Amino acid sequence: DIQLTQSPSFLSASVGDRVTITCRASQGINRYLAWYQQKPGKIPKLLIYAASALQSGVPSRFSGSGSGTEFTLTISGLQPEDFATYYCQQANNYPRFTFGPGTKVDVK
Amino acid sequence: QVQLVESGGGVVQPGRSLRLSCAASGFTFSNNGMFWVRQAPGKGLEWVAVIWYHGSDSDYADSVKGRFTISRDNSKNMVYLQMNSLRDEDTAVYYCAKDSVATIFGVHYYYMDVWGNGTTVTVS
Numbered sequence: 258d259i260q261l262t263q264s265p266s267f268l269s270a271s272v273g274d275r276v277t278i279t280c281r282a283s284q285g286i287n288r289y290l291a292w293y294q295q296k297p298g299k300i301p302k303l304l305i306y307a308a309s310a311l312q313s314g315v316p317s318r319f320s321g322s323g324s325g326t327e328f329t330l331t332i333s334g335l336q337p338e339d340f341a342t343y344y345c346q347q348a349n350n351y352p353r354f355t356f357g358p359g360t361k362v363d364v365k
Numbered sequence: 366q367v368q369l370v371e372s373g374g375g376v377v378q379p380g381r382s383l384r385l386s387c388a389a390s391g392f393t394f395s396n397n398g399m400f401w402v403r404q405a406p407g408k409g410l411e412w413v414a415v416i417w418y419h420g421s422d423s424d425y426a427d428s429v430k431g432r433f434t435i436s437r438d439n440s441k442n443m444v445y446l447q448m449n450s451l452r453d454e455d456t457a458v459y460y461c462a463k464d465s466v467a468t469i470f471g472v473h474y475y476y477m478d479v480w481g482n483g484t485t486v487t488v489s
Contacts, residue, residue, distance in 0.1 A: 300483060301410065354400070354412040356411065
């Protein structure tokens with residue numbers, strides 16, 4: 258099975274900061290990677306698919322990059338509503354999706 | 366609008382069974398695969414099961430294989446998760462999610478684009 262790791266696990270940041278989260282796969286997954294945001298007590302929300310394609314309605318301050326085994330999610334200009342936990346998800350073994358352990362972005 | 370609504374969660378003793386339901390609306394249900402994903406208290410997301418759009422094929426996480434069964438009724442726009450031999454570690458919020466695909470330069474990329482609000486299962 259493909260394993261995903263995320264770094265950091267926890268990140269403290271301020272409004273306006275540029276935030277980068279890394280997701281690494283245990284083997285190459287091309288660009289079969291999605292990113293989700295989950296706020297406390299809320300459901301996961303799709304942000305990005307195909308490593309860099311922005312889901313409709315998601316603000317352009319969110320961007321994704323990478324291929325193979327290393328991927329990044331960048332938030333350019335953190336907003337108050339962006340404090341949340343972010344998960345990467347591989348789809349290389351579709352439909353047996355795997356999620357990363359999550360990165361919690363908290364207020365500094 | 367596209368909506369998924371789960372139901373059927375509750376408190377159940379270890380070894381007992383529970384059946385979750387997910388009602389879909391706002392899209393052509395029979396065109397999409399459907400997933401169950403769970404989240405244990407304070408933990409991350411875990412893919413549990415998938416059923417293909419036609420209902421003839423399904424797949425399961427190793428942690429639930431042989432105990433859980435996913436099914437669907439396309440005439441009712443419903444997907445189900447029959448959970449047998451429940452264990453303490455099955456305690457979680459269970460979400461149903463809709464399969465979606467984007468084709469970019471001839472390559473299909475799959476993801477879950479719509480999630481229900483979840484239903485809580487407590488095994489105790």
